[in-house]
Amino acid sequence: LATFYDQNRIVVTLSEISVDMINAVIDTEDKRFFEHGGVDLTGMTRALLTNAVSDSKEGASTLTQQYVKNAQIQAALQIDDPVERAQAIADARADTGLDGYARKLQEAKLAISLEKVMTKEEILQAYLNISQFGVSVYGVETAAQYYFSVSAKDLDYLQAATIAGITKGPTEYDPERNPEKSQNRRDTVLSLMLKQGDITQEQFDTGVATPIGDTLKLGQTRLGCMTAGSVVAGSGYFCDYVTKIIAQNPAFGETAADRRRLLYQGGLTIHTTLDPRLQELADAAVKNAVPVDDPSGVSDAMSTVEPGTGKILAMAQNRNYNTAPNPGPGESAVNYNTDYDYGGSQGFQPGSTFKAFTLLEWLKEGHALQEVVDGRVKTYKMSDFHSSCTGFGGKDWRPNNAEGNGNFMSVADATRNSVNNAFVDMATQLDMCKIFEGAQELGVHTGSGGDLSVLPANVLGTDYVAPLTMAAAFAAFSADGTFCEPIAITAVEDSNGKSLEVPSANCRQAITPQMAHAMTYGMSQVWNGTAKSVAKLPDGRSASGKTGTTSENEYTWFVGYTAQLSTAVWVGHAEGFIPMQRTTIGGTYFKNVYGSSIAAPAWRAFMAPASEGMPVVDFPAAESAQVVGVRVSVPDVVGMSESAAKATLTKAGFNVKTGDPAYSSAPVGSVASSDPAGGSRVVRGSVVTIVLSLGVDPASVAPAQPNNNGNNGGGNNGKPGNGG
Numbered sequence: 001l002a003t004f005y006d007q008n009r010i011v012v013t014l015s016e017i018s019v020d021m022i023n024a025v026i027d028t029e030d031k032r033f034f035e036h037g038g039v040d041l042t043g044m045t046r047a048l049l050t051n052a053v054s055d056s057k058e059g060a061s062t063l064t065q066q067y068v069k070n071a072q073i074q075a076a077l078q079i080d081d082p083v084e085r086a087q088a089i090a091d092a093r094a095d096t097g098l099d100g101y102a103r104k105l106q107e108a109k110l111a112i113s114l115e116k117v118m119t120k121e122e123i124l125q126a127y128l129n130i131s132q133f134g135v136s137v138y139g140v141e142t143a144a145q146y147y148f149s150v151s152a153k154d155l156d157y158l159q160a161a162t163i164a165g166i167t168k169g170p171t172e173y174d175p176e177r178n179p180e181k182s183q184n185r186r187d188t189v190l191s192l193m194l195k196q197g198d199i200t201q202e203q204f205d206t207g208v209a210t211p212i213g214d215t216l217k218l219g220q221t222r223l224g225c226m227t228a229g230s231v232v233a234g235s236g237y238f239c240d241y242v243t244k245i246i247a248q249n250p251a252f253g254e255t256a257a258d259r260r261r262l263l264y265q266g267g268l269t270i271h272t273t274l275d276p277r278l279q280e281l282a283d284a285a286v287k288n289a290v291p292v293d294d295p296s297g298v299s300d301a302m303s304t305v306e307p308g309t310g311k312i313l314a315m316a317q318n319r320n321y322n323t324a325p326n327p328g329p330g331e332s333a334v335n336y337n338t339d340y341d342y343g344g345s346q347g348f349q350p351g352s353t354f355k356a357f358t359l360l361e362w363l364k365e366g367h368a369l370q371e372v373v374d375g376r377v378k379t380y381k382m383s384d385f386h387s388s389c390t391g392f393g394g395k396d397w398r399p400n401n402a403e404g405n406g407n408f409m410s411v412a413d414a415t416r417n418s419v420n421n422a423f424v425d426m427a428t429q430l431d432m433c434k435i436f437e438g439a440q441e442l443g444v445h446t447g448s449g450g451d452l453s454v455l456p457a458n459v460l461g462t463d464y465v466a467p468l469t470m471a472a473a474f475a476a477f478s479a480d481g482t483f484c485e486p487i488a489i490t491a492v493e494d495s496n497g498k499s500l501e502v503p504s505a506n507c508r509q510a511i512t513p514q515m516a517h518a519m520t521y522g523m524s525q526v527w528n529g530t531a532k533s534v535a536k537l538p539d540g541r542s543a544s545g546k547t548g549t550t551s552e553n554e555y556t557w558f559v560g561y562t563a564q565l566s567t568a569v570w571v572g573h574a575e576g577f578i579p580m581q582r583t584t585i586g587g588t589y590f591k592n593v594y595g596s597s598i599a600a601p602a603w604r605a606f607m608a609p610a611s612e613g614m615p616v617v618d619f620p621a622a623e624s625a626q627v628v629g630v631r632v633s634v635p636d637v638v639g640m641s642e643s644a645a646k647a648t649l650t651k652a653g654f655n656v657k658t659g660d661p662a663y664s665s666a667p668v669g670s671v672a673s674s675d676p677a678g679g680s681r682v683v684r685g686s687v688v689t690i691v692l693s694l695g696v697d698p699a700s701v702a703p704a705q706p707n708n709n710g711n712n713g714g715g716n717n718g719k720p721g722n723g724g
Helices: 019-029 041-053 063-077 082-093 097-117 120-130 140-148 157-166 179-195 201-208 225-230 236-248 256-265 276-289 351-364 411-417 420-428 432-441 456-460 467-478 513-528 599-610 642-651
Strands: 269-272 299-305 312-317 372-374 408-410 489-493 544-549 555-561 566-572 581-585 588-592 631-633 655-658 671-675 681-683 687-692
Touching (some): 019 063, 019 120, 019 157, 063 082, 063 097, 063 120, 140 157, 157 201, 179 201, 236 256, 236 269, 236 312, 276 312, 276 599, 299 467, 299 599, 351 411, 351 420, 351 432, 351 456, 351 467, 351 513, 351 544, 351 555, 372 420, 372 655, 408 411, 411 420, 411 513, 420 456, 432 456, 467 513, 467 544, 467 555, 513 544, 555 599, 566 599, 642 687
Parallel strands (some): 655 687
Antiparallel strands (some): 269 489, 299 312, 299 566, 372 408, 544 555, 581 588, 631 681
16 A cells, blocks of 8 residues: 655665666776775875865765765664763764764775775675665665656666666755756766766767756656555544554554654564455545535545454545645545544544443343333433433433424334433433443444443433444454454554564453344344434345434434444544535435435445455344343232322333223222233333223113002002002
């Protein structure tokens, strides 16, 4: 993807360097190289006389002396202490005053000694590999590839003259940055080569008549992450993430300076987790969902993690990676997928995708998906929430439901339709601290690296979290409860081929397989709920997930997974909490943007082709205990007052509704009956409807009959009476 270096250097042997290149350097820097013993007394005398009578300063260092100087500078660069390092570099470069003369004398002494233990060819080879030939360009092989896209063995006399001329001032005579000065310097080198008989007059004339721009063919050195996208689409942000890991992880050095030096000077070969095919698909998915130049200014980002390993397979966003101080439209160096320390983003409110962690705690505490909760809009007091680690203060809270006033519903339906008040009601029945502890056990933390806030409102996802974090957390549901920290590096070798330690995914069993299977089952109905407008994956491939939308449609999400891939998609304005309402995005008008509007379709646009060729794997079935739950007996509340009946049923774990009153033999105002009836065994949390008595139905009472004894002129037993 990219190369990192302070000094881009490719070492080659003398036999791999063209004769023209060797001649150009010797003719320019040290024409008596093969004659002297390390110090050129003739040249030194001439330089001293010239410098004494003119303002110009003529050098007299031989190639051997220049090699000694460069070697001392390279040695100085390896000193750990910054003060000592700076002083050593200054000493190696001193050119004036007493320090300059002392350095020259020492350099000459070392050059003479060096020539006693190294051959001329060895010294020349070392010089050609150590010398600087431009900004960050070191050695003739790198220079040949960088400026002319050829190897050093293939350099012609004109190219060689250009490179040889740079060493006098690597920045000043860099042909890419200063072509006019570089051309003048090249022509000077050509005249020296002509004078030494290494080129003909015709070659000289042709050379000086050739504009330097006509000879350059700049090669791609892939310095840094800005060029990674030309290798694999959109991979600049993943590349940047890798550099941030090396810069921050103690596995790569005790100090930040050590880690930077390792990256830029260690000659490392870094193997990453990136899957080029999936990266290309992710880049296309996010940029098709919201084009880079979309007038809305909306951003989107996507992270994909492999369940069970933590490997980051893709990382994309609808921006082009650019580290320039003032990037252009559609460009940014900020990585929306990661935490602040690893890319500059603080994360984004995850909205309803965070409900997964309340659902998880619900299951952990022995509840089930078929249990019924109260999804009606209502006002909650802070005292309604229970916490083992903190207290709650503040005003009453009345969360809304996107779909209306709500009703009683199963937890499965509440998950399918993402009903806010249903999840808040669930939270009132749980230990709030455990909800957030459970999320943190799955690696969830804020984008700034902090712990989650234990607050009732955060049940609906108000903390700021990065997409990569959510993708990794949901991956645990796919992997039978095994959570792996996301990793981007699989192996690193140093310049000697020795393997270095790399950060581990620290895979661990964060939740039981039973919990994971129940979570997957609970979220598998999203395709019949909030994401019903999004087509399911082809081939009958099982997938589960959760949509997310913040209160005023500022941020929207979809986090979903198959057996092989877990992917999080975020959509919103990266620069702030700005509602996406009554707006056109990607050519489509939206009254309100939800998780199902852009994020979920982008998820599918990636996951469908990404899954091609992968086995179709069904998720394990959820167990009955987590789906149906525990069946308990309904208390008999007939004859109780309404308040007493509600208290009894609520304490037993049931939701209570009061139905229409009815006539009964029970006292007026007391409970006449319940549905289900007392003694019935039903799922805990079911709704029990109580019916209050209106008393005895008057119509059921028989009318009074007249008494006929002695009133019809007859006597007892029908015998005639006295009659008068």
